Amino acid sequence: MVKSTKILLIMEYDGTRYHGFQWQAGLPSIQGEVEEALERLTGERRRVMAASRTDAGVHAKGQVVGFRTGSPLPLHTFINGLNHYLPGDIAVKAAYRVGDSFNVRRDALSREY
Template sequence: MRNIRLIISYDGTNFHGFQTQPKLRTVQGQLQEAIEQLTGEYVQVIGSGRTDAGVHAEGQVANFHTSSKIPVDKWPHALNAVLPDDLVVRAAREVSPTFHARFDAKGKIYRYQIDRSVFPDVFVRRYAWHVSYPLDVGKMAQAASHMVGCHDFTSFCNAATPLEDRRRHVTDIRISEAGHLLHVTVSGKGFLWNMVRIMAGTLVDVGKGRIMPDEIPTIIHAQDRTYAGVTAPAHGLTLVQVEYED
């Protein structure tokens, strides 16, 4: 059996997340159907993580095992010929049989995009959260600096998160401006359910003056979801890159 690693991009607008769900359109389901259509095999596609409904990806990574003899450089062309327009395979590589897209990931980079124009920009409405209220970017950057490091991020994850260990290591948060768009780029070794969206929502609350930058350590130490800000909408979030040893 060969192990094929894919780098994929998708517009998450019309997907119910990455993971397969009965009778729902998902990224994993579409990939598995496409591979079966090409090879006649039912395979399990393993993703680096389970993006939520509405979340996008530029560099999601997935792998699957197959006995097909399709040359590795032909896989992107073959899959893109049968995949829908909102899901594209950007690259394929044959890897070690033991490679696992999720367990071997060493880090991820997410970008949250905010549209700060007075009226919504129709051309980014699917990929940015429209916030017309003036934001203090300097204070947002100050607040973000408190989030960097290894912390228990219970205050910044969905209250229904089943994991007991909620410590995560955020290696970097950068806030950059591109015209009326504001980018919050978060890098880390792993993230909890809704974590980046709650971080982004909290930073927007800081930008509005509802939360002070020096309140962030208190929010983290509280380990209580009710202390943090709003959960930013899913459509503003994009998985940019997944990092591996190689």
Template sequence: MARLAWCVGSTLRYALIVEYDGTRYSGFQYQKNAKTVQEEIETAIARFTGETVRIKAAGRTDAGVHATGQVVTFDSEAGHPTEVVVRALNSHLPDDIAVKEAHRVADTFDPRRCATARTYVYTIDCGDTRSPNRRRTTFYLGRTLDVGRMIAAAAEFKGVHDFARFSGPLERPDASTIREILAIDIRQDAETVRIEVTGNAFLPHQVRRMAGALLDVGLGKLTIQDVQGLFTGPVAGVVARALPPQGLCLVSVQYENLQKSGKLSEGK
């Protein structure tokens, strides 16, 4: 019988850096009667350690969203070396989820509450023809964007703002919608445009709605003044449109105390 790791004896807390293709999943967080990344990782841990655990994650990515630097923690009595944890969990995980690193951390470490910043990238495919090899990880637009206008508009997002009009449904109606964008960068190569956003925390769908507003600027549908109006207009007004989930990826989560030792800094 599996044992509850937090109920008996001395335990160790492990932090994992996890990469996954979110295409097949109904998001990261456990849902009844739905396939989730959380359930797959917890099942792999149970098979490896014989313990029933509940993992915690830095971010609860939506259905279809990917990650290269998700951070997950779990407690275990087994005491395995971190390199063994990586190999063993990967042997039990499906091909679209992989543990990249494992670290032992303090039992007070919480991957969400201790995070100082998170970085997401949204990728838009602007090629003349769609790419089957990129279809799971990009949003296919098939049109040229005015990246210079997008870069100018992106500056409006930096700093502390009320992102109510960039938010999806909130768990609590009275929850704060004030967030800080620490950095935003837009890069273009031959066929794709990448929007990289770093913030202290994010609202549901916030990055996808920010990307939607910037895309509309690049298409000439919105002006910089229109973007400014999304912060100053009535909350009940029109919200920025959310781009499809497959173009979004959580690439890294930053932690002030752990970053100094080079740990848990995957992704950027």
């Protein structure tokens, strides 16, 4: 059995052509793009969770996104690989392995809008 770990991403995006962060059937979303890129990179279908959901057309700098993975890829490969598969208006700036108890929403110290 493959042990899974939690990965935290620091992301930025221009939300002009997206209907918000959260996945919506038939509409482009940041979550949808990230999950598709993650599947292409790792072969795993995973849900991602953001510290805060943005509305349609809203941009983000320093958005924190987390997910669980069984992939052994090094962190720099998550950054470079996801950026390869993501559209040019979405970017991963950093990646970290975090403990199992970490929750991107609950453990956020602040949010700025």
